[in-house]
Amino acid sequence: MTPEERPDTRTVSQVGEFGLIRRVTDDRRQPESTLLGPGDDAAVVSASDSRVVATTDVLVQNVHFRLDWSGPRHVGRKAVAVNLSDIAAMGAVPTGLLVGLGCSGEFSAEFVDELAAGMWEEARRAGTGLVGGDMVTATELTISVTALGDLQGRPPVTRGGARPGDVVALAGGLGWSAAGLEVLARGFRSPLSVVGAHRVPEPPYGAGPSAAEAGATSMIDISDGLLADLEHVATASGVSLDIRTDQLEVPQRLLEVASALGADARHWVLNGGEDQALVATFPEAAGLPDGWSPVGRVLAGEGVTVDGAEYSGEAGWRHWRQ
Amino acid sequence: MTPEERPDTRTVSQVGEFGLIRRVTDDRRQPESTLLGPGDDAAVVSASDSRVVATTDVLVQNVHFRLDWSGPRHVGRKAVAVNLSDIAAMGAVPTGLLVGLGCSGEFSAEFVDELAAGMWEEARRAGTGLVGGDMVTATELTISVTALGDLQGRPPVTRGGARPGDVVALAGGLGWSAAGLEVLARGFRSPLSVVGAHRVPEPPYGAGPSAAEAGATSMIDISDGLLADLEHVATASGVSLDIRTDQLEVPQRLLEVASALGADARHWVLNGGEDQALVATFPEAAGLPDGWSPVGRVLAGEGVTVDGAEYSGEAGWRHWRQ
Numbered sequence: 353m354t355p356e357e358r359p360d361t362r363t364v365s366q367v368g369e370f371g372l373i374r375r376v377t378d379d380r381r382q383p384e385s386t387l388l389g390p391g392d393d394a395a396v397v398s399a400s401d402s403r404v405v406a407t408t409d410v411l412v413q414n415v416h417f418r419l420d421w422s423g424p425r426h427v428g429r430k431a432v433a434v435n436l437s438d439i440a441a442m443g444a445v446p447t448g449l450l451v452g453l454g455c456s457g458e459f460s461a462e463f464v465d466e467l468a469a470g471m472w473e474e475a476r477r478a479g480t481g482l483v484g485g486d487m488v489t490a491t492e493l494t495i496s497v498t499a500l501g502d503l504q505g506r507p508p509v510t511r512g513g514a515r516p517g518d519v520v521a522l523a524g525g526l527g528w529s530a531a532g533l534e535v536l537a538r539g540f541r542s543p544l545s546v547v548g549a550h551r552v553p554e555p556p557y558g559a560g561p562s563a564a565e566a567g568a569t570s571m572i573d574i575s576d577g578l579l580a581d582l583e584h585v586a587t588a589s590g591v592s593l594d595i596r597t598d599q600l601e602v603p604q605r606l607l608e609v610a611s612a613l614g615a616d617a618r619h620w621v622l623n624g625g626e627d628q629a630l631v632a633t634f635p636e637a638a639g640l641p642d643g644w645s646p647v648g649r650v651l652a653g654e655g656v657t658v659d660g661a662e663y664s665g666e667a668g669w670r671h672w673r674q
Numbered sequence: 675m676t677p678e679e680r681p682d683t684r685t686v687s688q689v690g691e692f693g694l695i696r697r698v699t700d701d702r703r704q705p706e707s708t709l710l711g712p713g714d715d716a717a718v719v720s721a722s723d724s725r726v727v728a729t730t731d732v733l734v735q736n737v738h739f740r741l742d743w744s745g746p747r748h749v750g751r752k753a754v755a756v757n758l759s760d761i762a763a764m765g766a767v768p769t770g771l772l773v774g775l776g777c778s779g780e781f782s783a784e785f786v787d788e789l790a791a792g793m794w795e796e797a798r799r800a801g802t803g804l805v806g807g808d809m810v811t812a813t814e815l816t817i818s819v820t821a822l823g824d825l826q827g828r829p830p831v832t833r834g835g836a837r838p839g840d841v842v843a844l845a846g847g848l849g850w851s852a853a854g855l856e857v858l859a860r861g862f863r864s865p866l867s868v869v870g871a872h873r874v875p876e877p878p879y880g881a882g883p884s885a886a887e888a889g890a891t892s893m894i895d896i897s898d899g900l901l902a903d904l905e906h907v908a909t910a911s912g913v914s915l916d917i918r919t920d921q922l923e924v925p926q927r928l929l930e931v932a933s934a935l936g937a938d939a940r941h942w943v944l945n946g947g948e949d950q951a952l953v954a955t956f957p958e959a960a961g962l963p964d965g966w967s968p969v970g971r972v973l974a975g976e977g978v979t980v981d982g983a984e985y986s987g988e989a990g991w992r993h994w995r996q
Contacts (some may be wrong), residue, residue, distance in 0.1 A: 387725055391910070393763040393830050393895060394729035394823065399721035403709060406728075406805065408820055410774035412812045441715040452732035452774070452818040483728065486818075490734045496731055496774040496808075496818030499715065510714050573715060581783035588713070 364464060365457030371515040372461065376468040376482070383481045385447040385502070391542065395483040395636035396497075396499055397448045403503035404447070405437040405508065414640055415495035419486055421536045424463050426551035427495070428470025434575065436478045437555035438627035440634035443509040444501030446557075447485035449475055449646045451497050454490030467495075477592055478557045494590025506564045514589035515570040518633040521640050522553040522646035526547070526578055527602070527617060530624025531609050538613065555628035562641040563632045571632035582631065589633075592653035594660055595622070600647045622663065686786060687779030693951055694783065698790040698804070705803045705936075707769040707824070717805035719770040719822055724920050726769070727823035727830065729760040733743075735815035743858045744969075746785050748873035749817070750792025755890040756897065757821035758800045759877035759950035763895040766823030768879075770805035771797055776812030800879045820871025828886045831954065835891040836911035840955040842970035843962050845881035848900055849872070849924070849939060852946025853931050860935065867927055877950035884963040885954045893954035899945040901985055902951065904978045914975030916982055917944070922969045944985065 358570050364372060377390040388396035397404070411417060411431045422430070432449060439446045450539070451471060462658060468482075483500075532550025541547060555573065563571055570589055574581050582593045602617045610617035633650050657663070686694060699712040710718035719726070733739060733753045744752070754771060761768045773793060777786070787877065790804075799908070800935050805822075835841075854872025863869060863941050885893055892911055904915045932939035955972050956962060959983045 408772040450730040498820040
């Protein structure tokens with residue numbers, strides 16, 4: 353074995369802060385929007401229309417992920433995906449990511465390499481990269497990601513623009529992550545179609561900007577569950593949203609998994625979080641862009657209903673919920 | 675007592691995620707650069723010259739602060755200050771902050787209010803505000819801040835532009851935080867001049883943009899200690915930097931504190947971190963702007979020297995240092 357091929361068994365402590373930063377950023381091609389990349393006091397990123405979209409989401413071990421269920425590469429991808437999906441939900445394209453990593457010195461440097469590889473992999477999928485960050489000592493593994501984005505001249509698509517008569521439409525899958533979580537919680541490791549979806553969501557990044565282009569009146573990404581997140585749209589827009597179950601397909605695969613577990617696949621679809629699908633409202637007249645399917649209607653009133661009635665299942669995830 | 679005057683004894687768990695976010699962001703005046711503030715999937719901030727400066731720094735309890743030495747308002751101010759000082763070190767003015775807060779549900783909601791009040795206070799000092807964030811359950815108190823900034827048409831001042839013949843100059847105080855740390859570590863709570871400086875640094879925010887305006891060739895903020903951070907400039911610029919102790923004043927107050935503790939005040943000034951002073955290099959001919967004082971020279975060569983000789987004291991702080 354050459355020295356390059358020998359596995360690196362050093363810990364984070366042994367490699368040190370600056371060594372780790374080099375491993376995460378060296379030899380990585382920066383996106384074109386990066387004007388000044390990692391290595392200085394701050395990064396400089398282009399903002400083509402003189403505005404920047406910015407969002408931050410924090411993932412904590414044993415709250416947002418478990419290392420016995422997900423590998424570091426999965427966790428890295430997920431930490432980036434949940435942030436990039438917020439950028440897409442504004443109708444923007446991503447222009448850069450900053451990562452704050454808190455971890456114990458006892459972790460292997462290879463663990464951090466894998467985490468970073470996952471972050472870069474997901475960033476690349478969306479056409480962007482890591483432009484900066486910070487690494488600190490912590491007892492609890494914590495990953496804070498900030499994503500920046502470019503609206504390309506379009507107005508941001510907020511949660512507040514839905515109007516009675518609009519169509520509610522969905523891009524991306526729902527219920528897959530919740531199904532995977534239930535499978536893992538019961539001690540299984542398959543089927544991979546749902547377990548993989550729980551480890552790493554696959555947000556439909558391109559659907560955000562295309563919805564904005566098509567005149568979407570409101571948009572949000574589904575982090576906490578379809579009904580829970582639509583409540584935010586209903587409140588911000590001052591409208592009621594009705595989901596039609598004859599339009600909201602429950603995938604055959606989820607029905608099979610639910611049947612094997614004695615669970616309710618429709619509940620996963622309506623209330624499962626972490627798929628990072630996008631839901632948006634469009635003026636009735638507008639044709640839905642590719643990748644979007646109608647799932648309901650915007651009505652006058654308030655709150656979220658399913659087939660015109662209050663849904664009796666649980667609401668979405670809240671931190672520190674009683 | 676009216677209900678408004680009654681002290682709020684609820685915990686973070688009892689107030690809940692969305693309640694906390696409202697407490698931190700409601701009724702706060704957003705800076706003019708905020709085009710869309712907190713409450714949606716992402717914020718939108720203006721970027722006047724089609725570029726945005728972005729940096730992130732994470733603070734972890736018992737690594738970066740101790741709650742028996744600092745109150746939550748101090749911690750909030752410090753978390754913001756260390757980030758805004760990176761923005762200043764690029765020669766930019768801040769345009770917004772995003773905060774990722776991980777904390778236990780057992781903390782009092784009032785603690786989070788105080789933390790947020792400190793963040794807003796420091797943000798206001800620098801002319802900006804909190805535009806977004808995330809709050810999550812964690813066992814370890816962790817505060818990740820991302821700061822955005824505007825170069826106002828100027829090129830960023832990096833670490834890489836120092837040239838032999840340039841003057842090294844300093845804005846802000848050095849050694850105060852290190853002195854405060856030593857006082858606290860020995861079980862004292864005063865003098866407040868140094869203890870307060872350790873709790874909350876006072877970066878000279880305006881000195882960054884004015885240095886850029888005056889043609890600074892390189893700049894960095896002092897997080898890890900003057901000599902340690904100048905090493906980054908020396909390496910990035912491919913030069914040597916020599917600090918002149920006849921130009922680098924050791925304040926009388928620090929000499930007194932050092933004398934009382936049997937410590938070395940000059941060591942605090944040369945190697946103490948966390949004051950977030952700015953050090954920059956200027957072409958010899960250029961007059962230094964207000965607030966900047968010469969402390970040394972840029973020479974051909976490599977590394978950092980003090981009065982022409984290698985300094986024998988300790989280097990700056992590194993995470994996971996052996």
